[in-house]
Amino acid sequence: MNSIQQLFQKKxxxxxxxxxxxxxxKLEDTSKVISxxxxxxxxxxxxxxxxxxxxxxxPTIQDSSQKALExxxxxxxxxxxxxxxxxxxxxxxxxxxxxNQMLKYGEEKFCQKVVECGIDTLILPDLPMVEFENHYKKLxxxxxxxxxxxxxxxxxxxxxxxxxxxxxxxxxxxASASITGAKGDISNNQVAYFERIKAMNLKxxxxxxxxxxxxxxxxTACKYANGTIxxxxxxxxxxKNGIDKIDDFIKPIIS
Amino acid sequence: xKSKFQPDENGYxxxxxxxxxxxxxxxxxxxxxxxxxxxxxxxxxQTEYKSLLKDYVGRPTPLYLAKRLSEKYxxxxxxxxxxxxxxxxxxxxxxxxxxxIAKKLGKTKILxxxxxxxxxxxxxxVCALMGLDCTVFMGEKDIVRQAPNVARxxxxxxxxxxxxxxxxxxxxxxxxAIRYWIQHPETFYLIGSVVGPAPHPDMVARLQxxxxxxxxxxxxxxxxKENPDTIIACVGxxxxxxxxxxxxxxxxxxxxxxxxxxxxxVNSGESAAxxxxxxxxxxxxxxxxxxxxxxxxxxxxxxxxAGLDYPGVGPLHAFLYESKxxxxxxxxxKEALAAAYELTKIEGIxxxxxxxxxxxxxxxxxxxxxxxxxxxxxxxxxxxxxxxIQHLED
Numbered sequence: 267m268n269s270i271q272q273l274f275q276k277k278x279x280x281x282x283x284x285x286x287x288x289x290x291x292k293l294e295d296t297s298k299v300i301s302x303x304x305x306x307x308x309x310x311x312x313x314x315x316x317x318x319x320x321x322x323x324x325p326t327i328q329d330s331s332q333k334a335l336e337x338x339x340x341x342x343x344x345x346x347x348x349x350x351x352x353x354x355x356x357x358x359x360x361x362x363x364x365x366n367q368m369l370k371y372g373e374e375k376f377c378q379k380v381v382e383c384g385i386d387t388l389i390l391p392d393l394p395m396v397e398f399e400n401h402y403k404k405l406x407x408x409x410x411x412x413x414x415x416x417x418x419x420x421x422x423x424x425x426x427x428x429x430x431x432x433x434x435x436x437x438x439x440x441a442s443a444s445i446t447g448a449k450g451d452i453s454n455n456q457v458a459y460f461e462r463i464k465a466m467n468l469k470x471x472x473x474x475x476x477x478x479x480x481x482x483x484x485x486t487a488c489k490y491a492n493g494t495i496x497x498x499x500x501x502x503x504x505x506k507n508g509i510d511k512i513d514d515f516i517k518p519i520i521s
Numbered sequence: 522x523k524s525k526f527q528p529d530e531n532g533y534x535x536x537x538x539x540x541x542x543x544x545x546x547x548x549x550x551x552x553x554x555x556x557x558x559x560x561x562x563x564x565x566x567q568t569e570y571k572s573l574l575k576d577y578v579g580r581p582t583p584l585y586l587a588k589r590l591s592e593k594y595x596x597x598x599x600x601x602x603x604x605x606x607x608x609x610x611x612x613x614x615x616x617x618x619x620x621x622i623a624k625k626l627g628k629t630k631i632l633x634x635x636x637x638x639x640x641x642x643x644x645x646x647v648c649a650l651m652g653l654d655c656t657v658f659m660g661e662k663d664i665v666r667q668a669p670n671v672a673r674x675x676x677x678x679x680x681x682x683x684x685x686x687x688x689x690x691x692x693x694x695x696x697x698a699i700r701y702w703i704q705h706p707e708t709f710y711l712i713g714s715v716v717g718p719a720p721h722p723d724m725v726a727r728l729q730x731x732x733x734x735x736x737x738x739x740x741x742x743x744x745x746k747e748n749p750d751t752i753i754a755c756v757g758x759x760x761x762x763x764x765x766x767x768x769x770x771x772x773x774x775x776x777x778x779x780x781x782x783x784x785x786x787v788n789s790g791e792s793a794a795x796x797x798x799x800x801x802x803x804x805x806x807x808x809x810x811x812x813x814x815x816x817x818x819x820x821x822x823x824x825x826x827a828g829l830d831y832p833g834v835g836p837l838h839a840f841l842y843e844s845k846x847x848x849x850x851x852x853x854x855k856e857a858l859a860a861a862y863e864l865t866k867i868e869g870i871x872x873x874x875x876x877x878x879x880x881x882x883x884x885x886x887x888x889x890x891x892x893x894x895x896x897x898x899x900x901x902x903x904x905x906x907x908x909x910i911q912h913l914e915d
Contacts, residue, residue: 318687318818319804321699322543328686340816365541366803370817392541392803396531418545420706425547443545444704 268412269358269386270435273310274471274492281493282484282520283473284500285312285362287330288347289339291504296344297351298509304357306516312389312495315344315363322391324447326498330505341371341379348383360414360435362389377409387435389414395428403432414438419459426466433470439463439491441477447498449477452486460490481519526770526837526846532719533808535843537836540718542806545703549710552626554720560625561618561727573617574731577650578607580614582732584739584895589867596888599749600870600898601736601765610873610900611729611761612643612713618728619711620647628709630654634684634698636663636691636757637828637875638670639900640713645679655679656708658698660690663827669904688821691757691831695805714758715835718806722763722835729764736895737768744893751776751886754897755879756849757793757829759838761899766847776848778886779838780879782824783851793822795834796842796849804833810842825854825908828875828900852881858912861902873900874908 273281284303288296296313303311316331316339323331348359361380368376368390380388388411393402398413406413412434417426419442429437442449442456463472474487475495487494496519503515525535532538532554540550560566574580582602591598603611623631631653635641641657648655657674661683664671674681682701687693695716702710715722715729737747752769754762756779769775784792792798799810802817812820812832824830834842841847852860857874860881865871872880876899888894902909 319692319696321696321806322703324700325686332686335818342816364803364817366813366817366819368817370800370802370813370815391543392806394540394542394544394547397539397541400531416544420548421544422548440545443706445700 268434270310270360273358277309278471278492280488281309281473282516283310283312283493283495284308284516285314285495285497286504287314287316287327287334287501288344289316289334289337290330290501291333291508293337293339293343295509296347299512300351300355300357300359302509302512303516304355306513307520308357308516309493310358310360312360312362312497313348315341315361315367317364317367320364322445324445324498326501327446330501341367345379345383348385352384358387359385360387360389361385365390365392373405377405377411380411381409386410387412387414389438391416395425398432416440417463419443423466426463426468430468430470436471436473436492437468439472439474441474441487444476446476452483460487464490484519524771526840528719528723532723534837534840536801537809537839538719538722539808540806541803541808542718543703545706546718549702549706550718553724556626557622557720557724560622566621566625569621570618574614578613578617579605580731581735581739582606584736584743586743587868590864593867594883594888595890596892596894599893599895601732601895603732603761603897603899604870604872604876604901608639608643608646609903610639610643611732611764612640613646614731614764615713615725615728615760616640616643616647616711619724620651620653623653623709623711624651626709630705630708631711632656632698632702632705632708633711633713634658634691634694635713636660636694636830637826637873638663638667638674638904639828639873641679641681642670642673642677644711644713645674645677648679649677656682656701658682658684658694658701660684660688660694662689663691663694666908667827667904690827692819692822699805714760715763715837716758716805716807716833722807722837725760726763726767726837729760730767732761732764732897733766733768736765740893748772748775749893749895751778751892751894752897753778753780753879753882753894755780755829755875755899756834756838757782757831757875758833759835761897763835763837765895765897770846777841777846778882779841779847779849780882781849781851782826782829782857782878783853784823784825786853787851791823793824793830793832794851795832797851799833807836809833809836809839826857826874826878828873829878850882850885852878856881858909861909870898871902872898873902874905876900
């Protein structure tokens with residue numbers, strides 16, 4: 267069973283997932299951030315692979331990626347870091363990156379490495395459904411990997427149903443027509459969209475992300491989904507406060 | 522029989538193409554993919570497109586026999602004068618077509634990226650013509666080196682937004698345009714080259730195909746034969762080359778030469794010769810050949826020419842390269858500048874820096890006597906005067 271599915275068996279409400287960028291703020295911070303997030307009782311962690319041209323990301327994650335790349339991070343270092351943390355970490359990890367990173371590394375080799383690191387769930391925002399169906403489904407099945415699909419306010423019901431049938435971990439509900447980054451409060455339009463998705467009674471668990479930044483937005487989003495992902499707000503916090511006070515960011519949200 | 526140079530139903534030319542886009546863009550791209558061919562082939566579109574190209578753009582553009590250039594290089598060299606189009610380059614062929622498609626789809630807000638500013642100007646122009654709202658992303662570095670085009674876009678009523686990420690050139694302007702599109706899905710992304718997610722590369726190629734359509738009857742008139750021996754065009758993303766090659770793709774007797782920008786030299790680390798330096802990868806929603814490091818991070822290209830300063834190439838061109846249908850050559854900054862001065866001096870035509878790269882391979886080719894060569898003179902050099910003046914004494 268997929269690691270996130272296992273998690274849902276124990277807990278399926280008010281889940282908090284945190285996104286962070288590997289090698290940020292410092293090259294060696296990857297495992298430290300994961301340990302700190304685990305200590306703070308984050309439910310699962312989205313491990314971001316820094317990319318030069320992250321099309322789905324806003325300025326905060328773009329900047330952290332650029333900084334991480336300047337720090338000298340690369341996929342080999344990241345896999346080494348993840349192998350090390352695997353010994354102690356019990357919190358499920360989800361890998362988020364762009365398709366070209368996997369393509370250039372070698373698709374088979376990439377999948378193999380991911381599995382070795384104890385990770386079984388991937389988020390690739392530029393992997394479209396048709397490519398998944400034609401090629402990647404078979405590859406991921408071979409390695410026991412699960413792909414997380416994103417849905418947006420503009421995804422048709424028919425497509426959402428199809429995504430539901432392909433999803434083994436969860437469906438990533440993109441909160442608004444946007445790239446990543448905090449936007450303040452959740453609007454009535456967004457609530458209507460969340461309600462519409464909830465009313466579809468999908469088999470998959472729902473995690474809301476993009477624009478979730480604090481306790482208030484976390485609470486609102488959790489009314490309509492099984493949990494949320496916070497990314498840019500956390501990266502901003504790391505940029506300002508470093509990695510020593512991670513608990514001060516997490517605690518107010520889940521308390 | 523369908524040409525092998527036409528994309529398949531998923532937008533692939535061989536292994537290149539596709540639409541690698543975030544889910545949010547799926548409805549937009551699908552709407553376009555479902556409708557573009559039908560719209561382009563409709564009588565209504567063709568009538569309006571051809572009439573605007575004739576009366577507004579000034580087509581057909583002349584096919585000019587460059588006598589002194591021919592004499593110098595020992596061939597029969599024709600220049601396809603896309604520089605004489607309204608707004609000064611081939612770019613307007615595409616923007617006229619796409620603005621009509623946008624209108625047909627009921628879009629009122631137009632979004633574009635631009636490198637040298639030629640596509641930005643051509644987009645701002647058709648938006649002014651149709652009374653549509655226009656936002657153009659342009660790299661911060663390009664805003665400085667192509668200042669006259671920035672001024673033109675502003676005068677035409679476009680909002681010019683500086684792309685400040687990455688290398689601050691065409692690649693980043695395209696990234697920012699796509700991010701803006703994700704956040705404003707009601708806008709029509711009027712892409713400037715044969716790049717981006719399917720069906721954009723094929724749509725733009727079809728709209729630029731007017732170049733080779735005219736070449737056919739013009740050559741017939743002048744030489745008695747529709748086909749030249751050789752066609753030469755510069756390639757950044759590749760839209761002018763796609764247009765100049767389009768109707769000759771299936772005729773193996775016509776040699777196609779694509780010229781990339783070598784910057785300071787192909788192996789200098791400061792280059793944009795994608796076919797020589799790139800490998801298969803994904804950029805701006807398309808699988809193609811692109812310049813990247815061993816981990817798939819996109820490498821920042823370099824060229825003196827803002828329009829060729831791009832780390833990828835359209836998927837059709839990647840396929841032309843891989844299948845060896847086209848021959849890929851390149852020219853350095855220096856060679857391009859020299860070619861621009863030469864054309865100016867012996868033919869009285871100041872070409873754009875991009876176009877100068879196509880001219881710069883003439884000394885590198887051994888022509889047969891009477892070889893009929895068409896060079897696609899994609900744009901004029903007014904926008905590059907400052908650069909030309911700076912380097913005059915070199």
